[in-house]
Amino acid sequence: MRLHQLEITAFGPFGGSQTVDFDELSSAGIFLLHGPTGAGKTSVLDAVCYALYGSVPGARQSGQGTALRSDHAIPGTRTEIRLELTVAGRRLEVTRQPPWERPKKRGSGTTLDKAQSRLREYDPAAGAWKDLSRSHQEIGEEITQLLGMSREQFCQVVLLPQGDFARFLRADAEARGRLLGRLFDTHRFGEVEQRLAHRRRAAEAQVRDGDSELLADAHRMQQAAGAAMELPDLAPGEPGLADAVLYAAAVARSTAREQLTLAGCRLSAAESAHAAADRDLADVRELDRLQRRFTQARERAALLEERVDGYHQAQARMERARKAEAVSPALDLREAADTEHRGAAAAEAHARGLLPETFADASAAGLASAARRAAEELGGLESARRGERRLTELVHECAELERQERDDEEVGQDAEAWLAGWEETRAALQSRIDSAQEAATRAEQLAVQREPAQRRLDAARLRDQLAGDTETAAEQARLAQERTLQARAHWLDVKEQRLNGIAAELAAQLKSGEPCAVCGGTEHPAPARKDAGHVDREAEEQALTAYQQAEELRAERERRLGVAREALAAATAEAGDAPTAQLAEEAEKLERLHTDARRAASALHPAHEELRRAQAEHEQRTEARQQAAVRAASRVGRRERLDRERATLEAELAEARGTADSVAARAAQLERRAALLTDAADTARTAEDTAQRLKDADARLADAAFRAGFDTPQAAAAALLDDTEHRELQRRLDAWQSEETAVRAVLAEADTAAAARRQPADVDEAERAAAEAARRLRDAASARDAAARRCTELDRLSARATDSVRRLAPLREEYDRVARLAGLAAGTSADNERKMRLEAYVLAARLEQVAAAATARLQRMSSGRYTLVHSDDRSGRGRSGLGLHVVDAWTGRERDTATLSGGETFFASLALALGLADVVTDEAGGVRLDTLFIDEGFGSLDDQTLDEVLDVLDSLRERDRSVGIVSHVADLRRRIHAQLEVVKGRSGSVLRQRGVG
Structure with a gap:
């Protein structure tokens, strides 16, 4: 992993935007991060960690979220961290914006904006950045997978905190175990210990539960068998428990089978008696049903006889409705004609109401003739309408001539006023020149x-x-x-x-048998030897x-x-x-x-320019005055022509518009009159047509009613039935006919009539006899079922007891094996000589690797004096295998790391940190860590030791690494030329970078 560039905005002590070019700093191999206390050196490292993992290291995690924002930042500036790095051969850019309280866009106060993240990758083929993700979780998983380490490992391996490793040197085995467990993720071995302990407890519980289950099954068998089984008083784990339980179960099963045979015989006799009683009850109930059926049929026949008149009336009403259905089409036609005529008459009345009273009694033909006359008069007004438009244009032209005359007068007056002061203006400008x-x-x-x-x-x-x-x-x-x-x-x-x-x-160059370069002799009996200060x-x-x-x-x-x-x-x-x-x-x-x-x-050139502009304006105003006079003379003749044309048009239009305000108004009146007359003529003709159709419909309706047998059309209309009435009347007729048919069928049945002639049936006595037989059958069946359930339950429990006895043997063997493994992993077994837990054993192996890697650098820093070794000794009641000692080559003795001086502790902890970084890197899959940071501690070193430590750090460049040193030591600023200085001030801290050049 190599860092390229870091941009910090409104983060920690940095109120503005700051940029760190790690490529320039890393070109020297070692660079220095320095500044006064509280300036923000550690905040630069926090920004790197926050960009990668979305949180800051260690104890500073309490400052997450809005607390990361700089108190010096401008209210509208958002906190942002952008880091550009290369990891696993991929060039990435990570941008993090923590949540922040920004000012509201409307109104006063603030509102909380959520955190945002973005991950981009540079595509060399396209020469541009491409977005990968904006999800916090996806970016965190991607970075962790590429780096191969968690945030805690990164903060311990890349941001080397020397104070932590100094404490690590002096810590006890428990403290070392906690740190190494976090870095190497050995909790899985602790989980193995817990897993084994859990399995041991589970196996022990299974064995104990097996004994308890066997005794519980024995007690259940005793409850099922009752007095037929005797169970001795035994407890889990006692010898002979399994044999006693199996013997008692065999005796109980034999007794239960004998009882089941006796109960079966009693159940057979009860079933025969119950079947005979059921047959007698069925015969009595059938006789009673037939007798009640005959009685009900006689009652229904009497009720039908009482309602026969209503049935005949309904039949007549249905027949009259069928005849009226032949007249229904004529009725519908007459109703439609009447509706159409009423609508046409209403439309005619409305159209005539809009006309003058002179047209109230006019026929349709008269209305149409009046409409044609109005249209002809409207056509004669077209010429007058064109004259009216021309008159409007003449008025506008006269107004335009008056406006032009006023404009020319203003131009002339303005030119006269300006030309009056021309000589004075010209003299003043010449004086300025x-x-x-x-x-x-x-x-x-x-x-x-x-x-x-x-x-x-x-x-x-x-x-x-x-x-x-x-x-x-x-x-x-x-x-x-x-x-x-x-x-x-x-x-x-x-x-x-x-x-x-x-x-x-x-003498050092002499060889046996070869001549001396000084004396030439081939024998060298006493050659001189080099002293200590040679x-x-x-x-x-x-x-x-x-x-x-x-x-x-x-x-x-x-x-x-x-x-x-x-x-x-x-x-x-x-x-x-x-x-x-x-x-x-x-x-x-x-x-x-x-x-x-x-x-x-x-001012010379502006004065010349102003004089030139004044002369040009003098010429323009003189010419404008002359042109205004010419335009005024040309307007006189044009005004006279317009006045004559206007007088002629006004006389013609006065005659054409009559009493109207204008020709257009007269034309609008004629257009409305023609439209109203045309509409009235149309509605009148429609009303006449609908009246004729209504008359024809009345004639057809009267003829249809007469042929159907009705005296008047109104009688035919009254005889009609709607759908609901027709369905209800038909339902009543069908119901009467169905009831009559059903009653006759019942009265005609031979077995029903025969049953009516017999004595009434006694159902209650037959039911009492059947109930008594059923009760005796239930008692016998219950007794037989109880005996069968007892046999089944005893067989099931006996089988379970046999299985329990068979399972106990392998469970006891597994418990013994797991108990030995759990004791060995927990360090409590006698086979574990050092009483070392499994996790501690793994941590001891890791500590041995770290000590070996750290020794390679510690020997160089200490000029070959010190070597770090780990110890398996058990200290007090603490862990064994996590001891750490230092071997002093000057004395040849091994002593505790706590005896090192301040400077020795620093370079020993530095060597330990570098060694731990190498081991964790290998553990993480060999990810290259090309950029490391070392935090403080150099002030405790003398000049010679400081040179040796810097040589060791400089040797890291052999692996293409760069090391950033965070320190206050002034001597380092003279020794290390590549520097990143943090300068603090009242308005926040700023970064100043100086490269190798």
């Missing part, structure tokens, strides 16, 4: 004086600056001279030491190189001093001895005068 010309001449003269004065001022300022630079360069040259002398003396000392020990150096060629060359570099620096500083002195002499010659303040005052005065003159001269 002359004044601006004089100012331009004065500005040119001042410009010649201003440039030399400005050059002298610049030279004086350079002179003052070079005076200070010369003193600084002289001091640097002196210091460089001193360092050169020191480097030369050191080189000579080293050279002398090497010459003094040259014999040992030559200086070799490499040390001498390093001292010589340091001397040469110091000499080059001295020469460069002396060259710079000479250049500074030459520049100072040139600036002094140019500026003279006058003070810089005096020269600045003179230059400022000339500049002020020159500015005033140029400002006055700048």
